[in-house]
Amino acid sequence: MLSIYFLNVRHGDSMVIEYVSDDGNKHYGVIDSNIPPGSTDPPALDILKQLGANRISFIMITHPDIDHFRGIYKIMEYFRNNIDSFYSFPIGRHIKSDAKKLKKYAEEYAKQIKGTDSPLIKSASKEFIKILIEIKDNIGIENWYDETGYCNDIFPRGFNDVIFKILLPDSTTKSYIFNAIQSDNGLIDEPKERNNEISVALLVEYKNHRIILGGDAPNKKWLLHQNYLSKQGKKLDASAIKLPHHGSKEGCSLESLQYIAGERAERVYGIISANGVSHPHFDTIKNCQETNIGPYCTNLSKHCRPLIREVYPEIDPELSRTVRLYEEDLTENNIAPCQGNITLNIDNFIGIDRQYENLCLYRGEFDSIVL
Amino acid sequence: MAFFENTASDLGTGTHLFATDETLETYSSGENFPKNGFHIEPTAIQETVTQTNRGALRIAFEAPVFPDAAPPRPSRKDSVDGAVLKIGDVSVLCEVYTSLGEKRISLPRPLFPGSLWKGWTFSMRIREEMGYRGLEIIFREPKPLTIEEENELQSLMDCF
Numbered sequence: 001m002l003s004i005y006f007l008n009v010r011h012g013d014s015m016v017i018e019y020v021s022d023d024g025n026k027h028y029g030v031i032d033s034n035i036p037p038g039s040t041d042p043p044a045l046d047i048l049k050q051l052g053a054n055r056i057s058f059i060m061i062t063h064p065d066i067d068h069f070r071g072i073y074k075i076m077e078y079f080r081n082n083i084d085s086f087y088s089f090p091i092g093r094h095i096k097s098d099a100k101k102l103k104k105y106a107e108e109y110a111k112q113i114k115g116t117d118s119p120l121i122k123s124a125s126k127e128f129i130k131i132l133i134e135i136k137d138n139i140g141i142e143n144w145y146d147e148t149g150y151c152n153d154i155f156p157r158g159f160n161d162v163i164f165k166i167l168l169p170d171s172t173t174k175s176y177i178f179n180a181i182q183s184d185n186g187l188i189d190e191p192k193e194r195n196n197e198i199s200v201a202l203l204v205e206y207k208n209h210r211i212i213l214g215g216d217a218p219n220k221k222w223l224l225h226q227n228y229l230s231k232q233g234k235k236l237d238a239s240a241i242k243l244p245h246h247g248s249k250e251g252c253s254l255e256s257l258q259y260i261a262g263e264r265a266e267r268v269y270g271i272i273s274a275n276g277v278s279h280p281h282f283d284t285i286k287n288c289q290e291t292n293i294g295p296y297c298t299n300l301s302k303h304c305r306p307l308i309r310e311v312y313p314e315i316d317p318e319l320s321r322t323v324r325l326y327e328e329d330l331t332e333n334n335i336a337p338c339q340g341n342i343t344l345n346i347d348n349f350i351g352i353d354r355q356y357e358n359l360c361l362y363r364g365e366f367d368s369i370v371l
Numbered sequence: 372m373a374f375f376e377n378t379a380s381d382l383g384t385g386t387h388l389f390a391t392d393e394t395l396e397t398y399s400s401g402e403n404f405p406k407n408g409f410h411i412e413p414t415a416i417q418e419t420v421t422q423t424n425r426g427a428l429r430i431a432f433e434a435p436v437f438p439d440a441a442p443p444r445p446s447r448k449d450s451v452d453g454a455v456l457k458i459g460d461v462s463v464l465c466e467v468y469t470s471l472g473e474k475r476i477s478l479p480r481p482l483f484p485g486s487l488w489k490g491w492t493f494s495m496r497i498r499e500e501m502g503y504r505g506l507e508i509i510f511r512e513p514k515p516l517t518i519e520e521e522n523e524l525q526s527l528m529d530c531f
Contacts, residue, residue: 106527110528136530
C-alpha cells in the first residue's frame with residue numbers, strides 16, 4: 001500500500017509518502033515542505049509524528065524556492081541520524097564534494113540574509129544554510145543525490161516495490177548553480193525562473209499506477225520531455241498528477257497537461273497545491289477539463305466563487321459548507337480550504353481521501369445539489 | 372492613505388502582502404482603492420516582482436489610474452503625474468498608465484553599483500500633488516544586520 005499525503009500549506013508544496021510493504025514494514029519519504037502562516041512547525045512533521053515514523057528513507061527538495069523547503073530543517077533535526085538519503089535539484093558534484101565550494105554555496109544564502117529586511121527571507125535563508133550543515137554533518141554528502149535525466153531511476157531505501165524515476169530537470173541544467181556561484185554576481189542575481197527550470201519532477205509508479213509529482217517544472221521542460229519520450233515510443237499516462245507549479249499557466253499549459261495525463265479513459269486525479277488566490281491560474285482549471293483531469297485544490301480558487309454563483313444563482317446558501325465558502329471574498333489574507341489535505345491511496349486501485357469533501361463544479365459535482 | 376509594503380522576493384515566492392501601516396487593514400491586498408478607482412492586483416505583482424532584479428515590476432490595473440484622459444507624459448523631475456520611483460534620495464518617474472490591464476513598469480538598473488532590487492523593501496501608495504494623482508513606489512535599502520544576527524550567521528558559517 002502506498003499513500004501520498006498532499007498537505008495544505010497554503011501556497012507551496014508539502015508531500016509525505018508512506019509505503020507499507022507486504023511484510024508490514026513502513027517506510028517514509030518527504031518531498032518538499034512549507035510552513036503556512038500562523039504555524040511554527042511544518043505540517044509534514046506533524047503528519048510523520050501522527051503516522052508513527054521513526055526513520056525517514058529520503059527527503060527531497062525539488063528546487064530551492066522558499067515555498068518548497070521551509071520546515072525541512074525541522075524535519076531533519078527531529079529525525080537526526082535517522083534519515084537515509086537526501087535528494088535535490090542539480091547542484092553539481094563539484095559543489096557537494098568540495099568543502100570550499102559548499103561553503104561558497106552557503107555564502108550565497110548569507111548574502112541574502114544581509115541583503116534584505118524581510119524576516120521571511122532572512123529566516124528561510126538561514127534555514128537553507130542549516131539544511132546544508134545537516135546534510136554535511138549528519139546525513140552525509142555521500143547520501144546526497146542530485147540526479148537529472150528524463151527517466152532516471154532512484155532507489156530510496158525500503159521502497160522495494162515502488163518505482164521512482166526522475167523525469168526532470170534535464171541534464172542541461174546540471175551546472176546552473178555551480179556556474180552561478182562561480183560568477184561575479186553569484187546566485188542572487190540569477191532570474192528566479194531558473195529555479196523552476198531546475199525543479200525535479202518525479203514519477204512514482206506502484207501496481208501499474210503512475211503518479212506524477214510535477215514540482216514547479218515549466219512548460220518548456222515538459223515539452224522537452226515529451227520529445228524525448230515520444231522518440232522511445234512511450235507515454236507518461238498518469239493516473240494522478242500533482243500539477244506543476246501550483247497550477248500556474250507557466251507549468252500547466254494545455255500541451256503540458258495533455259502530455260502528462262495522456263489519453264486514459266478514466267479521469268485523472270489532479271492535485272493542485274495552492275492558496276487559491278495567486279494560484280491556480282484559471283486557464284489551468286479549464287485545461288484540466290480539456291484533458292479529463294479532475295481538479296482537487298487544497299484551497300478554494302478565487303475563480304470558482306463568482307462562477308458558481310453565475311452558473312447556479314439559486315443555490316441555497318445554507319445548503320452546505322461548500323456553498324458558504326463561495327459566499328466569501330477570497331484574498332491573500334482570507335483563504336478558504338477547498339479539499340484541504342489530500343491523500344492518494346494506491347494499491348490495486350487508486351483512491352483519494354480529502355480533509356473536506358467539498359464539491360467541485362469542475363468535477364461536475366454540483367449538479368446533485370442544485371435546487 | 373492606502374499603502375502597501377512588501378519585499379520583492381517575498382512576493383516572488385508567493386507569500387503574502389504584509390502591512391506595516393495600520394491603514395492597510397482597510398485596504399488589504401487585492402481590494403479596491405475606492406477613492407482612486409483602481410486596484411493593485413497582488414497576483415500580478417507576485418508573478419513579476421521576481422523580475423525586479425532584471426529591472427522590471429509589473430502591476431495589474433483593473434481600472435484606469437487616470438480614467439478621464441491620458442495625462443501628459445511626465446518629465447523626470449517636475450511632475451507626479453504617473454508612477455514615481457523613489458530610490459533613496461533619487462526619484463525616477465516611470466511610465467504613465469491610462470488603460471486597463473497589465474502594465475509593466477520599467478525600473479532603472481540599480482543606481483548603486485552592485486545593488487540589486489531583489490530583497491529591497493518597497494512600498495507603494497497613491498500620491499496626490501498639484502491636482503495630479505500618481506502611483507509612488509519607494510525603495511528602501513536593507514538595514515544592516517544587528518550584532519546578534521551577525522554573530523549567529525558567523526557561527527553557522529563556521530560550520531563549513
